[in-house]
Amino acid sequence: MSLQASRILSGLHPWLAARVRWLGEVATLYGSGQTLISGTRTITEQGRLYDFQGNRPAAYPGCSQHQYGFAVDATYLPIVQITSKGKPFIWTPAETTSAMNNAARHVGLTVVANDDGHYQVFPGIQFREYIVAVGLCPQNPPPPLWNIAEVQASNDAYRDCLLAASRSNRLLGADSPSFSCPQPCGPLFNRLC
Numbered sequence: 001m002s003l004q005a006s007r008i009l010s011g012l013h014p015w016l017a018a019r020v021r022w023l024g025e026v027a028t029l030y031g032s033g034q035t036l037i038s039g040t041r042t043i044t045e046q047g048r049l050y051d052f053q054g055n056r057p058a059a060y061p062g063c064s065q066h067q068y069g070f071a072v073d074a075t076y077l078p079i080v081q082i083t084s085k086g087k088p089f090i091w092t093p094a095e096t097t098s099a100m101n102n103a104a105r106h107v108g109l110t111v112v113a114n115d116d117g118h119y120q121v122f123p124g125i126q127f128r129e130y131i132v133a134v135g136l137c138p139q140n141p142p143p144p145l146w147n148i149a150e151v152q153a154s155n156d157a158y159r160d161c162l163l164a165a166s167r168s169n170r171l172l173g174a175d176s177p178s179f180s181c182p183q184p185c186g187p188l189f190n191r192l193c
């Protein structure tokens with residue numbers, strides 16, 4: 001595994017990291033390969049991406065699951081299938097994406113339309129409602145070229161709480177009896193706490 005991949009995996013919530021590792025194994029079995037592009041982002045990184053608004057427009061700082069360890073961006077090499085005659089048959093990028101998306105859904109990840117290779121823990125609408133309700137994400141985000149100081153101040157109250165929750169392994173359905181949910185985390189995190 002590349003240094004970049006281990007660094008990205010170690011920053012993700014363990015529930016997500018385990019599934020992303022598994023997707024990497026699936027890709028290998030398919031004769032493809034997984035490259036991890038982006039995992040957990042700081043508010044500054046998210047702000048840069050939001051301002052950039054490239055071919056994958058990013059959410060306003062505070063609004064992205066990427067900031068809390070709940071999302072990852074991956075790319076996959078085309079799947080190579082060996083036919084019954086022993087010849088390699090190379091899938092199109094769209095077919096490869098579709099196969100990997102199915103694998104991701106199979107292990108409970110949320111796949112987002114028009115954002116190939118982006119996998120997240122929570123359904124987008126559910127997460128957005130929560131993140132707006134707790135004041136981490138504005139209902140109507142301002143256009144790009146935002147004021148980082150303003151955003152940072154409004155986020156401070158909840159950021160630590162969310163990061164602590166995102167580091168728990170409750171989503172794995174396992175044993176972290178010592179972990180108590182920081183307040184005020186709110187209803188979304190009942191799934192974790």
Ligand SMILES: [Zn+2]
Binds near residue numbers: 066118
């Ligand atoms: Zn993403």
